[in-house]
Amino acid sequence: MPLESQKIVMPSADKRWRMVDNAMRKHGYRPDALIESLHAVQELFGFLDDVSLRFVATALKLPMSKVYGVATFYHFFTLKPKGQHTCVVCMGTACYIKGAQNILDRIEKDHGVKPGETTADNKLSVLTARCIGSCGLAPAVVLDGTMIGKVTPDQMAEKICGCVKQ
C-alpha cells in the first residue's frame, strides 16, 4: 500500500524513499533538481529502475521521457542491468497497441536478449517502461538517452546495430 507523505506518494514503506524525498524537497521539487535526485536514488539503492524513475518524475513534475533520457545519457547512472548501450522500450498501453512487442521480439531475434537482460558481450541492455510520457509518438523507445518515436522494428533494429557496432 503506497504511503502518503504530504503530496508525494512513496512507492513502498522502505525508508530510503523518504530520504530521496528529502533530497528532492531540499531543492524545492524543482525540475532542475533531476540529476541530484537521481544521484540520491542511486546512492541509496545502488541503481535506477522504473519505480524510482517514475517516483522522481512525478515529484519533479517531469515527463518520463526526460527522466529516462537523463538516466540513460550519463554514464555515472546505473540502470539495472547495464550494458554499454541501453534500449528502453515503452510497453505502456499506447505503445503496446502500436506494436512495441514487435520491437522487443525483433531485438530478441537479433541480439538474443529479453527485457531486463544484457547481451553476453555487455554491449546492449534491454529494459521496458510502463509509459515514458510520449504516447503521441507511440511506439516510443529511448536508446542511449535519445527518445525515438513512431519507430518500426526494422528501423529500431538498424539504429541498435549502428550503435552496438561502435
Ligand code: FES
Ligand atoms: S505508452 Fe508509451 S509513451 Fe505512453
